[in-house]
Amino acid sequence: MWTKAALLTLFLASTASAFVNSKLSVKPFLSPAFSAVKDDEVIIAEDIEEKDKAFDLVGYFKSNLPALEKAMLAATKSDIPQTDNICKSMEYSLMAGGKRLRPMLCIAACEMFGGSLGDAVPTAIALEMIHTMSLIHDDLPMMDDDDLRRGKPTNHVVFGEQVAILAGDAMLAGSFEVVAKNTPKSVPAKRVIQVITILGKTMGPVGLAGGQAMDLECEGKEGVSVEDLTWIHTHKTAALLEASICAGATLGGATEDEVETLRKFAIDIGLAFQIADDILDITATTEELGKTAAKDLEADKATYPKLLGLEESKIEAQRLIDEAKTLMKPFGDRAIPLLAMADFIVNRKN
Ligand code: GRG
Numbered sequence: 001m002w003t004k005a006a007l008l009t010l011f012l013a014s015t016a017s018a019f020v021n022s023k024l025s026v027k028p029f030l031s032p033a034f035s036a037v038k039d040d041e042v043i044i045a046e047d048i049e050e051k052d053k054a055f056d057l058v059g060y061f062k063s064n065l066p067a068l069e070k071a072m073l074a075a076t077k078s079d080i081p082q083t084d085n086i087c088k089s090m091e092y093s094l095m096a097g098g099k100r101l102r103p104m105l106c107i108a109a110c111e112m113f114g115g116s117l118g119d120a121v122p123t124a125i126a127l128e129m130i131h132t133m134s135l136i137h138d139d140l141p142m143m144d145d146d147d148l149r150r151g152k153p154t155n156h157v158v159f160g161e162q163v164a165i166l167a168g169d170a171m172l173a174g175s176f177e178v179v180a181k182n183t184p185k186s187v188p189a190k191r192v193i194q195v196i197t198i199l200g201k202t203m204g205p206v207g208l209a210g211g212q213a214m215d216l217e218c219e220g221k222e223g224v225s226v227e228d229l230t231w232i233h234t235h236k237t238a239a240l241l242e243a244s245i246c247a248g249a250t251l252g253g254a255t256e257d258e259v260e261t262l263r264k265f266a267i268d269i270g271l272a273f274q275i276a277d278d279i280l281d282i283t284a285t286t287e288e289l290g291k292t293a294a295k296d297l298e299a300d301k302a303t304y305p306k307l308l309g310l311e312e313s314k315i316e317a318q319r320l321i322d323e324a325k326t327l328m329k330p331f332g333d334r335a336i337p338l339l340a341m342a343d344f345i346v347n348r349k350n
Contacts, residue, residue, distance in 0.1 A: 061104055067121050068121065072128060076094055085159070089155060089158075089164065092155060092159070093136050093149070094129065096152050098132070099350075102240055102241065105266075106123055106245070106248035108248065108341065109245045109254075112248075112249065112334045120251055121182075123179050123248065127240065129171040129172070129178070130202070130240065133169075136171075137165065146291060149290070202239050206235060206239075207240075211234070211236025214236075218232065233270075238271050241273060242267055242270060261327055264324075265342075266324075275304045275320070276317055278306075281294060283310075317346045
């Protein structure tokens with residue numbers, strides 16, 4: 001078993017690494033498909049790899065954010081006074097910020113196949129509602145027992161455990177309602193049903209709920225293997241990134257084969273996301289993360305750095321990102337926003 005001191009020593013020895021010090025460096029890339037160019041600088045990119053690095057990801061996020069925030073806020077509102085407290089609790093966590101990665105993946109995948117921002121927004125916010133619900137429940141004393149999330153006291157600390165559980169449940173149920181009710185009528189009903197099916201599966205025993213159950217089962221247990229860990233995180237973490245991308249692509253009109261290719265991409269970047277998360281847990285501060293640092297150590301959790309070592313974990317995360325990006329080659333320029341998000345996943349600071 002790794003002691004906290006051993007892990008911290010490992011961390012100090014690794015602070016010079018390019019991975020930890022790398023930044024989300026984004027320069028504007030002028031493309032008719034994307035209007036998020038911040039200034040006049042135009043980079044003539046030689047190939048997809050360069051274009052993906054040059055893509056203005058920050059601008060892309062900023063341009064999509066207002067539509068998302070507006071729809072998310074509306075999803076927490078009710079004009080029935082008896083619901084004031086639970087609605088406040090939902091709003092507190094949903095509007096607390098966060099990277100909004102899952103909605104952005106959904107929008108990018110939808111646009112990649114010709115869908116619009118408006119086509120994707122209801123599903124995109126449903127994904128963020130599911131994600132936020134999973135964070136609220138994950139933070140409960142009976143689960144990971146945390147008191148800080150997105151830089152604020154956790155939901156149960158502010159509203160109490162009972163309301164926090166119910167606010168999570170309400171958001172889960174509401175996610176289906178939002179997709180069914182608010183997806184534009186121009187999107188074929190068959191695609192909407194496919195999306196609802198994806199969301200349902202993603203929450204279930206072979207999704208977040210099952211991944212979390214196995215994660216809790218393995219806590220403090222000896223002999224957890226890399227295979228066990230990969231199973232946990234394929235379901236607990238990667239499944240929601242997979243749903244985001246597959247649902248977005250479905251809404252945009254991707255074929256079954258195209259969705260399958262994107263699914264492989266999503267699972268790769270989803271696992272890389274978790275490895276990066278495990279690394280940040282021991283290399284970043286509580287202030288940087290907006291949640292309690294070194295939490296995995298405290299709970300004696302199996303993590304990638306614990307099983308593989310810090311350097312190997314970084315190598316594995318980058319290998320997964322490279323593999324994911326290779327899968328996207330057939331899509332050419334259309335995949336650039338998703339490729340830029342894949343890079344962001346391993347270069348992020350929180
Ligand atoms: C969905 C039915 C159902 C149950 C949920 C509690 C639970 C079961 C699952 C836990 C899932 C979980 C919390 C996985 C961790 C994934 C992860 C690394 C989250 C951090 O995501 P970020 O960094 O967070 O994108 P922000 O705050 O930026 O959105």
